[in-house]
Amino acid sequence: MSIRVACIGGGPGGLFTATLLKRYLPTAEVVLFERNREEDVFGFGVVFSDATLRRITEADPVLDDVLNEKGRHWDAIEVWSKGEKHSFAGNGMSAIHRKDLLRALQAKATEAGVELKFGTNVASHTELEGFDLIVAANGTNSLTRREIGEDVLGHEVVQAEAKFIWFATTRIFDGLTFLHRKSEHGSFAAHAYPISNELSTFIVEADEATWRAAGLDEFDVTQTPGPSDMKSKEYIEALFAEELEGNEIVVNNSRWANFSTRSTKTWFKDNVALLGDAIHTAHFSVGSGTKMAMEDAIILAQEVAKQPDNIPAALQAYQDIRKPAVAKVQNAARPSLSWWEHFGRYYDNLDPVQFTFHFFSRSINRDRIAQRDPELVAKTEAAWKDKYGADVEGTPITIAGTEFPTRVFQVADNALVAGDVKVALDAEGIAVLAAPEAAETIDAVVEKLPATGTVVIYGGDALNRRLLAEEARFARKLTVVLVEAADEDAAITTVLSGRADAVAQGEI
Incomplete structure (x- = not known):
C-alpha cells in the first residue's frame, strides 16, 4: 500500500524514521x-552503547560505515579524582561528532528516496493536510506537542537542580572519562569522551550555589541560539588545565542550563506520532536522546510497515512497545541524575576508590559490576579490608552501645538483630525516621535528623532513603542504618559504597 508520510525535524530521530519507512514501504512518499x-x-558528540548499535544495525546498518570511518570506540569508563584514576571495564561504547552523524544519516535518507526539505519551517502540523502519517521528531521544545496540547498528551517536565554546559575540547581522551575538580567556589565535574580525531565532548556540571559563587550566572540564556558563554569557557579552561594538558575548550552555542526530564502518557493523536526528545528525555549520564x-524510530517504522492501512493501530503498538523500554531508561536515569546533583558531597567524603564504586553502583549492584569488571570490585573490597581489617559482613559496628559483628543484619519485632545480638529500635541513642515518597518533601524529614547517635531510616522511595541516609552520614556525621527488603548483594553494595554504615534487611 502506498501512503504519504511527513517527518517534522531533521535530527537523527527524524532522519532515521524517514529512512526506515521508505525502505520498509518503497512505494510510500516520505518527505522530511x-x-x-x-x-x-x-x-x-553523540554516544551509543554497543547494545544500542546492535539494535540499530539489525534494523538498518546506517551507522556502520560512518562509525568505522570517523567514530571512536572504547571499552572502559574512567573516573579521575584527587590525582587518582580508576576504571570500569566492560562498557563498550562508540561516539561520533554530531555533524558527521547527521551528514551520514542525510545521505542514507536521500539514498533511500526520502525527499529532504531544509530551511522549511512547519509552523503547524495542520499545514500537512493530505499526509497519512505525520511524525514529529522536533525536539524538547516540540511545537507539535504543544499544539496538540501537553495536557491532552499527559506531558510532564521535572527540572533538575544542577547546572550543566556543553563544550568540546581539542584534548583527545581515550574514552568516556569523568573528571572532578574543586575550586574556591565549589565542586565541578566533567564528562569527556572522544568524538573524532580532532575533538572530545566536554560537558561540565556544578550545583547552583557553586555556579553562582563562581560568577557564572551572568550570561543571558534567553537570547537566541548562537552566542556562547565565553566567561565560563575561560573559567573551565583554567580549572581543568591539568586534565586538558594545554588544549583549549571549544564552544558551539555553549551556555548553562538545567536538565529537564520529560515524560508523556500518550505518544500520538490521530495520525500524528511524536518521538525522541519531543516526548521523553533521560539524563545524558545514562543514555543520549539520540x-x-x-x-523509537525502529519500532515506529516496523509497526507502520506491518499495517500501513491502519495508522492509529500501528501508533498504538509503537507506544505499547516503546513506553516500557523508555521507562526502564528513565528509572535508571533518576538515581544517576541525583548522583550528579550531589557529587560534591561524595567527592568530599569518599576516597577515590570508594568514590568510583559509589558512582558506578548508583544504578547497578556489586555482582553486576563484577560481571563486567571483577578487578574494580576486588579493588573496592580490598580498600575496605585495608581500612577495617575484614570484609563488610565481618566488620563490626556499635549501635546504642551494643557491638554488632556485621554490617548486614535483620530487623524484626521492633529490634535490630544479628544472631544473639539484639537492640530495640526505641533504645536510647536511636532515632527512627521514615523516608518520604516524594522528593520535594525530603527537606522536612532532614530537619528531624538527630544531632548525634544512630538513625534508622526506612520506607518511602528507594532514592529518597539513600539521599536521607547520605545527608545523615556525610553532613551530620551520624551512624546510619538503612532498612530495606534487600538481598545480600544489594545490602553489601549499599555499605561498600558508603551510602550507609549498615543495612538491616526486612521491613518496619
Whole structure:
C-alpha cells in the first residue's frame, strides 16, 4: 500500500524514521521538513552503547560505515579524582561528532528516496493536510506537542537542580572519562569522551550555589541560539588545565542550563506520532536522546510497515512497545541524575576508590559490576579490608552501645538483630525516621535528623532513603542504618559504597 508520510525535524530521530519507512514501504512518499539549513549543527558528540548499535544495525546498518570511518570506540569508563584514576571495564561504547552523524544519516535518507526539505519551517502540523502519517521528531521544545496540547498528551517536565554546559575540547581522551575538580567556589565535574580525531565532548556540571559563587550566572540564556558563554569557557579552561594538558575548550552555542526530564502518557493523536526528545528525555549520564530517538524510530517504522492501512493501530503498538523500554531508561536515569546533583558531597567524603564504586553502583549492584569488571570490585573490597581489617559482613559496628559483628543484619519485632545480638529500635541513642515518597518533601524529614547517635531510616522511595541516609552520614556525621527488603548483594553494595554504615534487611 502506498501512503504519504511527513517527518517534522531533521535530527537523527527524524532522519532515521524517514529512512526506515521508505525502505520498509518503497512505494510510500516520505518527505522530511527541517527548519534549519542543511549545514547547521548545534552540539558536539553523540554516544551509543554497543547494545544500542546492535539494535540499530539489525534494523538498518546506517551507522556502520560512518562509525568505522570517523567514530571512536572504547571499552572502559574512567573516573579521575584527587590525582587518582580508576576504571570500569566492560562498557563498550562508540561516539561520533554530531555533524558527521547527521551528514551520514542525510545521505542514507536521500539514498533511500526520502525527499529532504531544509530551511522549511512547519509552523503547524495542520499545514500537512493530505499526509497519512505525520511524525514529529522536533525536539524538547516540540511545537507539535504543544499544539496538540501537553495536557491532552499527559506531558510532564521535572527540572533538575544542577547546572550543566556543553563544550568540546581539542584534548583527545581515550574514552568516556569523568573528571572532578574543586575550586574556591565549589565542586565541578566533567564528562569527556572522544568524538573524532580532532575533538572530545566536554560537558561540565556544578550545583547552583557553586555556579553562582563562581560568577557564572551572568550570561543571558534567553537570547537566541548562537552566542556562547565565553566567561565560563575561560573559567573551565583554567580549572581543568591539568586534565586538558594545554588544549583549549571549544564552544558551539555553549551556555548553562538545567536538565529537564520529560515524560508523556500518550505518544500520538490521530495520525500524528511524536518521538525522541519531543516526548521523553533521560539524563545524558545514562543514555543520549539520540539513542532513544533512533530506537523509537525502529519500532515506529516496523509497526507502520506491518499495517500501513491502519495508522492509529500501528501508533498504538509503537507506544505499547516503546513506553516500557523508555521507562526502564528513565528509572535508571533518576538515581544517576541525583548522583550528579550531589557529587560534591561524595567527592568530599569518599576516597577515590570508594568514590568510583559509589558512582558506578548508583544504578547497578556489586555482582553486576563484577560481571563486567571483577578487578574494580576486588579493588573496592580490598580498600575496605585495608581500612577495617575484614570484609563488610565481618566488620563490626556499635549501635546504642551494643557491638554488632556485621554490617548486614535483620530487623524484626521492633529490634535490630544479628544472631544473639539484639537492640530495640526505641533504645536510647536511636532515632527512627521514615523516608518520604516524594522528593520535594525530603527537606522536612532532614530537619528531624538527630544531632548525634544512630538513625534508622526506612520506607518511602528507594532514592529518597539513600539521599536521607547520605545527608545523615556525610553532613551530620551520624551512624546510619538503612532498612530495606534487600538481598545480600544489594545490602553489601549499599555499605561498600558508603551510602550507609549498615543495612538491616526486612521491613518496619
